[in-house]
Amino acid sequence: MGRSPCSNESNVKKGPWTPEEDEKLMDYISKHGRGTWRTLPKHAGLNRNGKSCRLRWENYLRPDIKRGKLTEEEEQLIINLHSVLGNKWSKIATSLPGRTDNEIKNYWNTTIRKKLLHMGIDPDTHRPRTDLNHLMNLSQLLGMSMNPWTNPTGLQADVTQLAKLQVLQNMLQLMNNTSLISMSNQILNPALDTFLNGTNTFQARDPMFRGSEYPNPTTGNNIADLFSQTPSDYSQQNFFKSGIEKENETNHQEVPSDTQNINTSQQNQAENLLPPLVVASCPRTTTFDKMESNYNAAQKSTESPFSTNFEAWEKFLIEDDEASGSYWKEILDLTSTSASPVS
DNA sequence: AAGTTGTCCAACCGCATGATG
């Protein structure tokens, strides 16, 4: 029944390959071809298992391996493909001639992943980060405390403080109109509640506060009365006006195509829609064209209108800000210089 | 100069899948 075991691999060498071993492997394959990896080491005079030989050949000795650092184009292609394929490194590698799946995987984990995290983008989902620590960093950068009990000044917050809270909340809401909302609400609403109504939902939700003897530090001042509009109206109208749109209104400049996309999103933002972020310039391959096509089709059918494309997001946040000096830049600068990535 | 910490990447491990006897 079945195949008989071929060799005893208990005493095979492991660890780094020596130049001599490399030479033996290359010499054998150049003369005889690969054959079966299991029998190759014996025939080649190598005290290695077939798996190790295969790995060494595929990742290092293969003549068509491309050496040197990945180019920006390759990096962008990896990001684009990863947004479509996920951690399918071998599939991604097929679109990058001369690059191995291992190399791409390593590059992703050591370089790209960090870049994305630093930009506030979740490398796994290609969406803005939703993790609690990152949101807390954002809030801290905006000079807010999420827990009014530990922040006496929070109770004396002024209109600016409210605006900050609302700006952040709306930014988060626009970033991801589904799962993020509930999380951001959990974080921001207590502060807003305290600020607006003299109550805070931390008390209600946190078992630590439930039935506790903590005195309510609120004074009963209700600053919401100061606004004729709801806070949401206030920020949604002014948040974007303060950025790209406002700049365009004042400059009356011809709007570049990317910015037009963003303006379209502003029109759509009543429904919390962001623009379909386009795949930007990168080397085209047949494989990639198919993937992009599938991806676009998937985008049309998916419930969430939010794109996963990193470059377009980056463009959205950075490049248009350079032209407009919008509010995005301030926030992004803060996050990129001070917020530490969460591993 | 020495020790510590961080980064990079080659190589290994375990698992899944398809092929084979």
Added chain:
DNA sequence: ACATCATGCGGTTGGACAACT
């Protein structure tokens, strides 16, 4: 049908090296 093998894939590790203190 089943056991075993061969291969490929993705996650993880560990060592070499660099940067920092």
